[in-house]
Amino acid sequence: MSARDEILANIRASLGVTGAEAPRRLAVRERLAQAPSGVIPARGQGDDATRLATFRAEAERAKASVVEVAQASDVPNEIARYLRDANLPATLRMGEDSRLAAMPWGETTLELSHGPSEGHDLNSVSAAFAAVAESGTLALCSGADNPTTLNFLPDNHVVVVFARDVVADYESVWRNLRARFGKGEMPRTLNFITGPSRSADIEQTLLLGAHGPRRLHIVVVREG
Amino acid sequence: MTAHPTSSHFKDNAHEALRDAPLQKALTHVRANFIERRAEAAQRLPEFEALRDSARDIKNHTLAHIDLYLEAYEAKVRELGGQVHYALTAKEGVDIVLKLCRERGAKSVTKGKSMISEEMGLNQALEAAGIEAVETDLGEYIIQLRGEAPSHIIAPAVHVNKEQVEEEFRRAHLHLPKDRDLSEPVQLLSEARGVLRDKFLNADIGITGANFLVAETGTSIIVTNEGNGDLTQIIPKVHVVIASLEKLTPTLEDVSQLLRVLARSATGQDMSVYTTLSTGPRRQGDPDGPEEYHVILLDNGRSSMLGGEFEDMLRCIRCGACMNHCPVYHAIGGHAYGWVYPGPMGAVLTPTLIGVKEGGQLPNASTFCGRCEEVCPVRIPLPNMMRHWREREFERHLSPATVRYGLAFWAFFAARPALYRLATDIGMRALHLFGRAKGRFSSLPFAGGWTRYRDFPSPQGATFQSQWRAKSRAVK
Numbered sequence: 001m002s003a004r005d006e007i008l009a010n011i012r013a014s015l016g017v018t019g020a021e022a023p024r025r026l027a028v029r030e031r032l033a034q035a036p037s038g039v040i041p042a043r044g045q046g047d048d049a050t051r052l053a054t055f056r057a058e059a060e061r062a063k064a065s066v067v068e069v070a071q072a073s074d075v076p077n078e079i080a081r082y083l084r085d086a087n088l089p090a091t092l093r094m095g096e097d098s099r100l101a102a103m104p105w106g107e108t109t110l111e112l113s114h115g116p117s118e119g120h121d122l123n124s125v126s127a128a129f130a131a132v133a134e135s136g137t138l139a140l141c142s143g144a145d146n147p148t149t150l151n152f153l154p155d156n157h158v159v160v161v162f163a164r165d166v167v168a169d170y171e172s173v174w175r176n177l178r179a180r181f182g183k184g185e186m187p188r189t190l191n192f193i194t195g196p197s198r199s200a201d202i203e204q205t206l207l208l209g210a211h212g213p214r215r216l217h218i219v220v221v222r223e224g
Numbered sequence: 225m226t227a228h229p230t231s232s233h234f235k236d237n238a239h240e241a242l243r244d245a246p247l248q249k250a251l252t253h254v255r256a257n258f259i260e261r262r263a264e265a266a267q268r269l270p271e272f273e274a275l276r277d278s279a280r281d282i283k284n285h286t287l288a289h290i291d292l293y294l295e296a297y298e299a300k301v302r303e304l305g306g307q308v309h310y311a312l313t314a315k316e317g318v319d320i321v322l323k324l325c326r327e328r329g330a331k332s333v334t335k336g337k338s339m340i341s342e343e344m345g346l347n348q349a350l351e352a353a354g355i356e357a358v359e360t361d362l363g364e365y366i367i368q369l370r371g372e373a374p375s376h377i378i379a380p381a382v383h384v385n386k387e388q389v390e391e392e393f394r395r396a397h398l399h400l401p402k403d404r405d406l407s408e409p410v411q412l413l414s415e416a417r418g419v420l421r422d423k424f425l426n427a428d429i430g431i432t433g434a435n436f437l438v439a440e441t442g443t444s445i446i447v448t449n450e451g452n453g454d455l456t457q458i459i460p461k462v463h464v465v466i467a468s469l470e471k472l473t474p475t476l477e478d479v480s481q482l483l484r485v486l487a488r489s490a491t492g493q494d495m496s497v498y499t500t501l502s503t504g505p506r507r508q509g510d511p512d513g514p515e516e517y518h519v520i521l522l523d524n525g526r527s528s529m530l531g532g533e534f535e536d537m538l539r540c541i542r543c544g545a546c547m548n549h550c551p552v553y554h555a556i557g558g559h560a561y562g563w564v565y566p567g568p569m570g571a572v573l574t575p576t577l578i579g580v581k582e583g584g585q586l587p588n589a590s591t592f593c594g595r596c597e598e599v600c601p602v603r604i605p606l607p608n609m610m611r612h613w614r615e616r617e618f619e620r621h622l623s624p625a626t627v628r629y630g631l632a633f634w635a636f637f638a639a640r641p642a643l644y645r646l647a648t649d650i651g652m653r654a655l656h657l658f659g660r661a662k663g664r665f666s667s668l669p670f671a672g673g674w675t676r677y678r679d680f681p682s683p684q685g686a687t688f689q690s691q692w693r694a695k696s697r698a699v700k
Contacts, residue, residue, distance in 0.1 A: 003310040010527035035475040116512040170480035192499035201363035202409040204253040212451025
C-alpha cells in the first residue's frame, strides 16, 4: 500500500467512514463550489470615500506611507518627490504593467529599468491588483506585469493603487480574483502585503526591513 | 529521524531553566509584550469573538471531511503541474526531501520557518547528506547558529539576548571586518540581511512550511513578517512545501476567517506583513517564480488523532497565544519542554506525537488556570486535554511513585468522609498548637518543596468544614 493510500485508510478508520458516503461528498462539493462567506468585519465597509479613508488609516498603522494623487499622470512626479525627500537614488525598476507604462515617466529624471529583480535594485514600483480597507493590505499578482521579486528584493517598494480597486475585505479580493482568473484558479503567486518588512526576533525590538523592503510607499490614484 | 526529545526529563529541565539568569531576563519580554498586544488587537475588532467561533467551526468541518478535502486538494495541485508526496512518518518525509535534493544535485537549500521541519529533524538530515540548509527567519537563523531548537513557535529565539546574538555572528561571519559595531539590534539585523541575501539568491531549492493548504485552488499559504519565507519560495528553481495534514482548509473564504484570528492572536497585528499564496510552478511568461512545485504532506500520527479525545488539538493554527499567556511557560521558557512544541499546545501535542512514555510528564506542566483556553483562537479545550493525559499517565503507572502513593493515601481518606474530617481536624489543631508562637512554619515534614521557598502560615485551629458547620448553625 502506498503512503497515500495508507494515510487515507487511517483517516477513514479513525473517522469511521468509507469516503463513499453521499452526504459527506455533497457537503464538500457544495462548500468548494459555493465558498460561503463567514464573519466579515464592519471596519472595512462603507462608500468609496469611507473605504479609501479606512484603507489609508490602516496602512499607515502598519507603518506604510500613503499619498493620494488626482490622476495617473501625477504618479511619476510623486514617486520622484518621494525618493528625493527620502534622500534615495533616482532609480526605479518595474514590470510591464500597461497602467504603469502609460504614465509620463519622461517628465521626471528617474532612471527606469524593467523586469524582475536580481537582488540588487534599490527601488521598485508595482501596480496593485486590489487594496483591502479592513487592514490596509495590498494584493499583488505575479506575472510579467508585476514580477513578484519586485515586492521583496528592493529596499524601497512603491505600490500604485487605483481608488476603484480599494475594496472592503478579503472576500472582495477573492471575488475579483475569480472574475479575473476563473473560479478555483489563481496566479502563481498572490501577495498580501501589509506594511514594510519587519522583525522582532532580537529581544522583541521591532525593526523594519528584515529581508523585504525597509519602506513601503503607497500612491493612490483617485481617478483614471 | 524525528528530533530527539528530552521531555522525560521535564522536571530537571524546568529546575535548570529557573536558575538560568539570562533566560529569566529574556522571558520578561514574553510577559510584557505578547499579552498586551493581543488584548489590544482583539479589543479593536468587535467581531473577534464571533470570528473565533467561525474559525473553530471551519476547522471542525474540515477535520470531519479531511479525506475528501485531501483528495480535492491533491487533484487541484496536480492539475496545475505541481506534485504531491505523502509521508506517513517523519522519516518518510525526510527521505522524500533528500531524494528531491539528490535528483537535482542541490548543494544549498534555503528554508522558511517551519515547525514540521523541526518535527522531522530535517536540518540535521540535510547536513548529514552534505547539503547546506540555511534557516532564513532571523530567529531561526540565530538558533541554527547556536545549534539549538526553537523555544517558541513564532519567536524561536525569544530566549536569546542581543549579546549572545553578537557573539554568534562574530563567530559565524568571519568574512566581515573584526572591528565592526554590533552592539545594537538594528546592526545585527542589517548584518543578517546582507549575509542571508546571498543565500537567497544562490539557493538551489527553497523549502517552506504552510499555514494553510487550500482545497478549492490547490494553493499553499505562508504568513511572515520578514519576507524570508516569501523569498525562499520565489527565487530558487524548486519550491518544496512541507505541511501536516491538518493545514487543509476548504476555500479562500475559510482562509480569510482564519487569517483574521491568526495574527491578532499571535503578535497582535491585524495582519502579518506578508501573506503569500503560491499555486503550482511559474506560468508561461512569468519572469520569476519556481519551475518546480512540490508538496509533501506529513501525517506523523495525525490521522490516528481524528475521531478520538485529542482530535480538537488538530484545530491548532500555531499562533503561540497559549504559551504567551501560560504562567508555566513564563517561568521556564520553551526548551524545558524538551521537544519541538512548548507551552500548553506542546504539552498536549507532544505525548500524542512521541508517546506518553516520553512526553507524558508535560501535561503536568500546568496550573490549570485556563488562560490558554481563554485565548485560543480556535477554542481548543487545552486544560481538559491535559487532564485526559494525566489520567492516562496515572492509569499506565507512569507517574512517579510519590505521586501514586500520595494520591492513594489521599483517596483512602477522601472516600471516608467521617475519617477525613476527624484526621484533618486533629491535623489542624496540632499545627495550630505548634505554630502558634511564630504564626508560621519555616519547615514541615513531607512539605520541604513548599517551605524551601516560602513559609507555611500557621492554621487558625479549625478546618474549613467545621467553621462552615459552626456558621450554618449560628445562622439557624
